Amino acid sequence: MILDPRRARDAARSALTPLVAPEQESVVTRVESPLVAGSLAALSGVLALAAEWTAPQPLLAWIAPVPVLVATLLRRERDPWWLGLLWGLLAHVPVLRWAWLNPNWPLGATCGAYAGLVGLRVGQLEVLAATARVAPALAPVAFAAAVTLMEWLLECAHLALWWTWAAPLAPIGWLHGISALGGTYLVSFVAALGAATLASMLVLRGRATLAAGFGAAVVVAAFAVAGVRSLPGLARAVRVAAVVHRLDPITATRWDAGEVRHEDTLATLAAYEQLTRAARTRGASVIVWPEYAVYVAADDLPLWRERVGRLAADTGATVVAAFIDVAQGGNRALLAMPGGEVVIYTKQFLAPGIESSWLRPGTAPFGAVGADPLRVGARICYDAEYAGGFRAAAHAGVHLIAIPSRDWRGIEVAHAAPVPFRASENGLAVVRATRGGRSLVVDPHGTIVAQADDTGTADVLLVADVPVAEKSGATLYGRVGNWPPTLAAVILVLVVLRAEAV
Numbered sequence: 001m002i003l004d005p006r007r008a009r010d011a012a013r014s015a016l017t018p019l020v021a022p023e024q025e026s027v028v029t030r031v032e033s034p035l036v037a038g039s040l041a042a043l044s045g046v047l048a049l050a051a052e053w054t055a056p057q058p059l060l061a062w063i064a065p066v067p068v069l070v071a072t073l074l075r076r077e078r079d080p081w082w083l084g085l086l087w088g089l090l091a092h093v094p095v096l097r098w099a100w101l102n103p104n105w106p107l108g109a110t111c112g113a114y115a116g117l118v119g120l121r122v123g124q125l126e127v128l129a130a131t132a133r134v135a136p137a138l139a140p141v142a143f144a145a146a147v148t149l150m151e152w153l154l155e156c157a158h159l160a161l162w163w164t165w166a167a168p169l170a171p172i173g174w175l176h177g178i179s180a181l182g183g184t185y186l187v188s189f190v191a192a193l194g195a196a197t198l199a200s201m202l203v204l205r206g207r208a209t210l211a212a213g214f215g216a217a218v219v220v221a222a223f224a225v226a227g228v229r230s231l232p233g234l235a236r237a238v239r240v241a242a243v244v245h246r247l248d249p250i251t252a253t254r255w256d257a258g259e260v261r262h263e264d265t266l267a268t269l270a271a272y273e274q275l276t277r278a279a280r281t282r283g284a285s286v287i288v289w290p291e292y293a294v295y296v297a298a299d300d301l302p303l304w305r306e307r308v309g310r311l312a313a314d315t316g317a318t319v320v321a322a323f324i325d326v327a328q329g330g331n332r333a334l335l336a337m338p339g340g341e342v343v344i345y346t347k348q349f350l351a352p353g354i355e356s357s358w359l360r361p362g363t364a365p366f367g368a369v370g371a372d373p374l375r376v377g378a379r380i381c382y383d384a385e386y387a388g389g390f391r392a393a394a395h396a397g398v399h400l401i402a403i404p405s406r407d408w409r410g411i412e413v414a415h416a417a418p419v420p421f422r423a424s425e426n427g428l429a430v431v432r433a434t435r436g437g438r439s440l441v442v443d444p445h446g447t448i449v450a451q452a453d454d455t456g457t458a459d460v461l462l463v464a465d466v467p468v469a470e471k472s473g474a475t476l477y478g479r480v481g482n483w484p485p486t487l488a489a490v491i492l493v494l495v496v497l498r499a500e501a502v
Helices: 005-019 034-052 058-063 066-075 080-091 093-101 107-134 136-156 175-203 207-230 251-256 261-283 298-316 381-385 388-395 414-416 418-427 478-482 484-500
Strands: 234-242 286-288 294-296 318-324 330-336 340-344 366-370 374-379 400-406 430-437 437-443 450-455 460-469
Touching: 005 175, 034 058, 034 066, 034 080, 034 093, 034 207, 034 484, 058 175, 066 080, 066 107, 080 093, 080 107, 093 107, 107 484, 136 175, 136 484, 175 207, 175 418, 175 478, 175 484, 207 478, 234 261, 234 366, 234 430, 234 437, 251 261, 251 318, 261 286, 261 294, 261 298, 261 450, 261 460, 286 366, 286 400, 294 298, 298 318, 298 340, 298 437, 330 366, 330 374, 330 400, 340 366, 381 400, 388 418, 388 478, 400 418, 414 430, 414 437, 418 437, 418 478, 437 460, 450 460, 460 484
Parallel strands: 234 286, 286 318, 294 318, 374 400, 400 430
Antiparallel strands: 234 460, 318 330, 330 340, 366 374, 430 437, 437 450
């Protein structure tokens, strides 16, 4: 049997005819079968789940939403909410997994985060479907604007920037330039615009759709080029270190139960002093300890401060020593300079339920010591999910920011993944020292210079040379702030006006 190419082409066209509009039209057609639409939504959920389990897969994460976007466009007004519900329920299963792996994570916080994230997906599809009904060519940009604005509202509600469109895309290097231009909000806008444009071009027909696709490509390219130009110039290199002590299991158990003994505090402090001196012998001038490094009772606070200050003076290094101030209920970091300057920073954003039930948050957006040519700042762990404190630090002349952190098994890769964006957004070098997770050294362009995992079987001594920016706060995002959400709001208003005109 000889295959006739023309017959094959005609057969394929006949099969696809129910899915697309006529060539001269620029509208979406319907898919009558909810089974097909549901399968596409489920496929997006499974792809998103695979992209997060157990480590971020950036390219897969980017294309994962395309099937559910196609289903939404094909069904038009046919209840996009249930497609978003199915998509979100599957895509955000990692939230349940992370909570399951940490028995201290409260059920209420887990359910709230899960429901909120699923609700976001529903809202985003509602915007896509509503725009497609009146102005199909504008649907991708309206969808991207909705994603951006909803993520900004999340941060305004103190619900973090962990589960965003941008978060799993941090390993894609050229996106760091875009984050320097407009933060992770602009990265999310670009990612959502790309996925929605691809879905639109698979469904819609006509010149308007082609023009919209070409326009989206131009916009993304323009942002990429402008982002590269927005990255700061790099100056001298600074040798830094992240140190993590393998905590004695008995001490760790006592501390997690709230039992703090003088001898445990002194023994752990001595171990970190030894690690700090070892890092200094390798040339490190900034040395960072992890979050929850040492629990300090009220009677030991004066001794703690005196010994960390003397350690900085003796070694000639800036020491960022994180500790739990048991008496005051503070998750804190003591920043000590060799010349005697000491600042204590208190964690601003406490992990919901896990910490907020027994610790009190700080009010300062960052802590900092030193001056030109090197000013060192600090944020702590969950603080890294909020961009505002880093932007404030950059405005205050900080060149390098320390992030003492503590993770648990199952989240260590995903939690560390967005950290490079905090560096590139504001042109800050970053040192992240993590107990039970991944320690990182990141340059101001968002490039990971060095990393090491705390496996709990040996101490971590991560030493690396990292350049700092020629000028702190030099990126456009660092100077202007959250302009992408404003742009997103303007876009949505224009889409609404367009819909009313139609």
